[in-house]
Amino acid sequence: NAGVTQTPKFQVLKTGQSMTLQCAQDMNHEYMSWYRQDPGMGLRLIHYSVGAGITDQGEVPNGYNVSRSTTEDFPLRLLSAAPSQTSVYFCASRRELGANVLTFGAGSRLTVL
């Protein structure tokens, strides 16, 4: 199994540009989530999904959109990038609702100029 796959690994954007960070898992996990990691702030939850067609906001959802059309994929969209969105983004998934062990992707480093 590949686990959780994130693409791209690195991306540089200009302010106002849009882009999508891709996340795919092949473990048939119902729950998927996006975190951002910033120095001194740990990981903060952006959005999460408990199944296809269901998404909800985390701690820091502003500026980000998500959708979940399939069990496997959970893309994170930045519609108009801002320098404050410079961060490392992690996608994570887990098998079922009550079991909180997350499997993380390798991360996507985004720089917004």
Add this chain to the structure above:
Amino acid sequence: AQSVTQPDIHITVSEGASLELRCNYSYGATPYLFWYVQSPGQGLQLLLKYFSGDTLVQGIKGFEAEFKRSQSSFNLRKPSVHWSDAAEYFCAVGASGATNKLIFGTGTLLAVQP
């Protein structure tokens, strides 16, 4: 609301010395508790978890952690540190109920001196 505090931002230990990383949590009910490790440029790997039962839990790479409800703590320990343990360590708390959110601490960066 759930919260996690890791009071030590940076710790340096000598190789072969013992290690204890502190984690305090705030949660009204019985929490799920986790320690994750992140090597440079990598994603997070689960070291160990506590859901219920024995309050001393064993993890991978020789790590252990003890859940102390009276102190709201879940400190991570290792009796003898190896140079390869240099990494950032994150404590996290999740609710045992219906919530799907896992809240992370700010991390402790471990440096290992030869």
